Amino acid sequence: MKTPHFTPIQFAALVLVSGLTLGRAQPAPATVDPGFATGPELAGLRPTHPRLIADAATWEKLRARRATDPQFAALLAAIEGEARSILRQPPAEYRKIGRRLLDISRLVQRRTLALATAYRVTGDAAFLRRAEAEMLAAAAFADWNPSHFLDVAEMTAALALGYDWLHGELTPVERARIRTAIVEKGLRPALEATASASGWHTNENNWNQVCFGGVILGALAVGDEEPEIAGRILARARTHVVHGLRAYAPAGVYPEGPGYWSYGTSYTVLTVAALESALGTDWNIADSAGFLASAGAFLQMTAPSGLFFNFSDCREEGSIEPALFWFARRLENPGLLTGQLEALKQFTGTTSANGVPGESGRLLPLAAIWWPDRTAATAPALPLRWIGRGTNPLAVFRSSWTDPQAFYLGLKGGAAHLNHAHMDAGSFVLECDGVRWARDLGSQDYESLESRGVDLWNRRQDSQRWQVFRLNNRSHNTLTIDGQSHRVDGEARIAGFSDAAKNPCAIVDLTPVFAGQASRVLRGFRVRHEREVMVQDELAGLKPGADVRWAMATGADISIEDGSARAILSERGRRLEVRLLAPAAAKLAVIDAAPPDDGFNAPNPGRRMLIVHAAAPADGTLTIAIWLNSTNAAAGTAPLVEPLEQWLQKR
Numbered sequence: 001m002k003t004p005h006f007t008p009i010q011f012a013a014l015v016l017v018s019g020l021t022l023g024r025a026q027p028a029p030a031t032v033d034p035g036f037a038t039g040p041e042l043a044g045l046r047p048t049h050p051r052l053i054a055d056a057a058t059w060e061k062l063r064a065r066r067a068t069d070p071q072f073a074a075l076l077a078a079i080e081g082e083a084r085s086i087l088r089q090p091p092a093e094y095r096k097i098g099r100r101l102l103d104i105s106r107l108v109q110r111r112t113l114a115l116a117t118a119y120r121v122t123g124d125a126a127f128l129r130r131a132e133a134e135m136l137a138a139a140a141f142a143d144w145n146p147s148h149f150l151d152v153a154e155m156t157a158a159l160a161l162g163y164d165w166l167h168g169e170l171t172p173v174e175r176a177r178i179r180t181a182i183v184e185k186g187l188r189p190a191l192e193a194t195a196s197a198s199g200w201h202t203n204e205n206n207w208n209q210v211c212f213g214g215v216i217l218g219a220l221a222v223g224d225e226e227p228e229i230a231g232r233i234l235a236r237a238r239t240h241v242v243h244g245l246r247a248y249a250p251a252g253v254y255p256e257g258p259g260y261w262s263y264g265t266s267y268t269v270l271t272v273a274a275l276e277s278a279l280g281t282d283w284n285i286a287d288s289a290g291f292l293a294s295a296g297a298f299l300q301m302t303a304p305s306g307l308f309f310n311f312s313d314c315r316e317e318g319s320i321e322p323a324l325f326w327f328a329r330r331l332e333n334p335g336l337l338t339g340q341l342e343a344l345k346q347f348t349g350t351t352s353a354n355g356v357p358g359e360s361g362r363l364l365p366l367a368a369i370w371w372p373d374r375t376a377a378t379a380p381a382l383p384l385r386w387i388g389r390g391t392n393p394l395a396v397f398r399s400s401w402t403d404p405q406a407f408y409l410g411l412k413g414g415a416a417h418l419n420h421a422h423m424d425a426g427s428f429v430l431e432c433d434g435v436r437w438a439r440d441l442g443s444q445d446y447e448s449l450e451s452r453g454v455d456l457w458n459r460r461q462d463s464q465r466w467q468v469f470r471l472n473n474r475s476h477n478t479l480t481i482d483g484q485s486h487r488v489d490g491e492a493r494i495a496g497f498s499d500a501a502k503n504p505c506a507i508v509d510l511t512p513v514f515a516g517q518a519s520r521v522l523r524g525f526r527v528r529h530e531r532e533v534m535v536q537d538e539l540a541g542l543k544p545g546a547d548v549r550w551a552m553a554t555g556a557d558i559s560i561e562d563g564s565a566r567a568i569l570s571e572r573g574r575r576l577e578v579r580l581l582a583p584a585a586a587k588l589a590v591i592d593a594a595p596p597d598d599g600f601n602a603p604n605p606g607r608r609m610l611i612v613h614a615a616a617p618a619d620g621t622l623t624i625a626i627w628l629n630s631t632n633a634a635a636g637t638a639p640l641v642e643p644l645e646q647w648l649q650k651r
Contacts, residue, residue, distance in 0.1 A: 041234035042223050044280050049167035051278045052160065052220060053270070054369050059120040062368055066121070071341065072371055074348035076121055079365055083118035086111050087130050091137035098447040101145035102154065108138045109158035110362030116165045117365035128169050135162045136174065139181035146189040149200055150207065153214025156186030157270065160214075160221035179225060182218045187229050190215040191236065201240045205256060205419040206264030208244030212237045213267030220278040238283055241271070245288040252293030253388035256420045257312035258301040262321055265294060266363055269323045273370075286330070290390075295327035295336050296382050300396045301410065303431050304403060306339060309394070309410035311427065313420040313443035316436075320344055322363045325370040334372055335380035338401060385499035387506065392418055393494045395506040399530040407432045407530045407630065413492035413508050416466075417459050423466065423473040423485060425492035425513045426523045432531060432630035433574045438477050438552050441470045441593065444602045452600040461488045469595030470602070475609075479510070479537060480549040481517040490515055495522070496648050503528055505647045518542050518620075524644045531631050534639050537624040542616035550612040550624050552578075558590045558610055567610060578610060581625040582641050586614040 050056065066073045092107050111134050119127035138144075138155060145151040163170070163178045170178070190211070200207040216237050219230035244264065247255055254261035268291070272282040286292060301309045302318055310316045320343050328336040344367075379401040388394040392414035400406035408431040416423045422443075430438035449456050455464040466472045466485050473479075473486045490512035497506045503526055510521040519541025526534040539548060556569035556576065564587035569576040580588050593609050595601035616622050625641045 041231045041238065042227055042279075045220070045223050046278055047224060050164045052164040052217060053273045053277055053366070054120075054165065055277065058369060062121055065371070069371075069375075071345065071348075071375070072368070075344060075364075075368055075371075078348045079114055079368065080118045080122060083114045083127050083130075086115060086134075087126055091134050093137070094141045096145065098450055100148050100447070101151040102148065105144065105151045105154035105158065106362050108134060109154055109161075112158045112162040113362065113365045116162050117368065119169075120165065128166060131162055131166060132170065132174055135159050135178050139177050139185075141181075141185070144185045144189075146192075149189075149211050152186055152189055153211040153267075155214075156182060156190075156218040157214040157267075159186070160217040164221045179222050182222055183226050183229055186218045187215055187222075187226075187233050191229070191232060201236070202243050203419075204243050204246045206244070206260050206267075208241065209264040209271075210267045212241050212244070213271045216271050217274050220274050223278075241283070241285060242288075244268070245285065245291060248288060248290030248294050249390070250290055251389045252290040252295070252297035253390040253392060253394055254294055254297065255312075255390060255392035255414070255418050257310065257314035257392075258298055258308045258318075259310070259314035260312065260420060261294065261298050261301075262319075262323065265298075266321075266323045269326045270366075273326065292327070292331060295324060295331070296380065297388050297394075298324070299336065299338065299380055299382060300386050300388065301394070302339060303408040303410065303429070303436070304398065304400065304406040305408075305431055305434060305436060306343065306404070307431075307436055309396070309412075309429050310440045310442055311392070311412055311414070311424055312418070312422060316440070316442055318343070320347060320361070320364065320367065322365075322367040322370065325367045325372065329370050329372040332372075332374075333381070334374045335378045335382075337372070337375065338378070338380050341375060383499065385504045387494060387497045387499075389494075391415065391491070392421070393492075395494055395497055395525070397504055397506075397525075397527045397530075397533075405432075405434045407527075409525060409527060409533050411506060411508065411525050413494050413510075415491040415513075416486055416488045421459075422471045422476065423488075424476040424478060425486060425490070426478040426508055426510050427476040428525065428535070429477070430533065430628060430630075432576070435556070435571050435574045435576075437554055437556060437569055437571075437576045437628070437630070439554055439607070440477070441475050441553055441604055441607060444468060444470050448602060449600055454600050459488060461485070463488075467596075467598070468601060470604075474549075474551070475553065475593065475595075475604075477552045479514075479521065479523070479539075480551070481514060481539075481542070482546050483549075484517055486513045487515045496524075496644075498648055503647075507644055507647065517546075522644050524647055526639070526647055528639060529631075532627065532629045532636070532639075535626050535628065536641065536644060537622075538644055539616070539622045539624075540620060542620040542622060544616055544618045544620060546616040546620075548614045548616065548622055548624065550614070550626065552610045553593055553607055554610060555606050555608075558608060560588055560590065564588050569610075577627075577629040577631075577636070579627045579629070579638055580612060581627055581638055582623050583614050586612050586624070588612055 092104050115127045115131035144155040200211045215233050219233040223230040272285050275282045306318045307316050384398050386396045394412050397409045411428040414425050469475050492510045492513050495507050495509040498504050505526040508523045514521045518539050522538045524536045556571040559568045565580045567578040567588050591609050593604040593607035627638050629636050
């Protein structure tokens with residue numbers, strides 16, 4: 001059966017439904033200043049289209065590679081398959097969810113990139129006509145929701161890429177409509193927003209990267225026809241993109257977690273690639289401290305199972321990351337694609353008309369454009385024991401880069417006042433034998449909280465944000481003293497780290513996080529035999545009798561044994577032994593990971609928490625030592641409980 005596509009009559013109907021009239025008087029093309037190319041921001045602008053990320057030669061290379069590279073051919077086939085599924089769907093309509101139009105902006109972006117790529121690779125005019133309909137429908141929206149500027153940025157990026165990649169095939173009328181929308185609904189609101197108190201132009205987080213990335217693409221797409229406003233956008237962006245880039249310093253650890261690394265970094269990569277292709281310069285963005293190193297840091301935040309170390313507002317499930325293909329190509333390091341090629345192979349072998357899963361699926365065509373010359377499946381040249389410095393410092397210990405059953409321990413310091421951060425300083429995740437034993441519950445859907453009036457984005461100590469169970473310390477694999485919250489202004493650092501071949505370790509100084517609750521709090525992690533870990537906490541300055549709660553969230557079944565000093569966790573035929581070594585009077589217990597019944601907290605089905613409650617003695621000092629043995633719960637020799645200060649002295 002032939003895949004349905006739009007006839008000229010059907011296309012005209014779609015345009016009419018979208019609120020456009022083909023016979024309506026069109027805005028006159030903008031007057032082009034002959035001297036625009038000599039201006040400081042648009043100097044060197046490539047005069048022809050396409051000029052954003054891909055050019056005419058790029059599409060030729062893609063078609064040629066398809067004939068010689070089976071895995072690459074499978075990727076293109078998946079993109080084409082998604083594009084064909086879009087042919088049967090009407091263009092997106094203006095629909096906000098709460099205060100956001102973001103889902104629609106991303107839908108338009110996903111469809112436009114898939115359709116434009118499929119057209120460029122196959123030459124099938126059905127893809128072209130459907131891409132035109134999608135862009136014209138979005139161009140007809142009353143606005144792109146500038147009150148939540150991420151929505152504007154992503155829509156601007158979508159139409160900029162479609163406008164540029166399909167420029168020669170669009171009619172003058174279509175080009176004028178799309179260009180006018182880019183200017184009036186994307187670029188002009190960006191100038192108004194950056195002149196107001198919106199904040200994103202100076203934010204040191206993903207908002208800066210995404211918002212400027214989207215309008216930079218828009219400015220470069222229309223720069224020859226709209227030089228005045230395009231030049232103003234680029235001048236403003238060149239001044240302010242530095243703020244968003246500060247997040248990567250000094251070592252590439254993105255403080256908002258791997259999920260937001262994907263979001264913010266994808267747009268910075270888009271910015272760099274578009275600037276280079278259109279202007280011949282990237283404004284030295286790629287040379288910013290920690291930016292190129294962030295690809296390796298992202299891999300460190302990805303466990304052998306493919307799941308993320310999902311701290312902050314981050315999903316646990318990993319996905320195909322097109323930006324990594326750019327890094328692999330830029331750094332000439334195909335090892336950075338460890339896991340990506342396998343995930344892509346699995347995806348292309350099971351793809352369906354439902355398209356590419358995950359948020360980053362909307363950018364999947366860029367993986368084809370950035371496909372490196374060498375794609376040999378090699379392990380990355382990255383350490384097995386790693387520390388990442390920064391405002392949200394991490395340490396990772398793993399036994400292999402290529403074994404999906406490998407041991408993995410990820411731990412963190414950090415602060416709750418960072419963008420998208422949780423009260424999770426001292427928290428950790430643990431994997432072995434293909435099972436994630438210690439888990440992070442992740443974040444709760446923003447709209448589910450905002451729609452109930454939760455003041456979600458206020459990060460003050462007394463904010464309602466910290467009543468959200470998944471965001472406060474009581475749901476994380478860390479300590480809680482007397483049921484109190486962590487200090488929002490406290491910043492935990494990794495005070496000690498050893499990558500020794502035997503018994504490597506990391507020590508996190510949590511003292512600032514417990515200001516007013518204890519005078520000193522240290523948490524140590526010590527790895528033995530690449531299958532076991534000791535978690536040891538040392539506290540001082542506690543009030544006598546203070547309750548210190550140790551917690552670990554898991555999806556495994558838990559059986560408490562040996563008088564509550566030993567627990568066996570089991571999942572999918574694998575077992576983890578947990579022994580409480582100190583204090584002697586404490587006991588292991590199991591509770592459901594259920595939040596308070598307050599009407600806004602989401603349930604956590606299938607999750608439970610292994611906990612310990614320990615009372616501070618009269619002198620206010622306390623040591624809690626717990627041994628996690630992932631040798632399938634075989635009887636083993638528990639490590640000695642030694643002061644943390646001795647750990648770094650032993651090799």
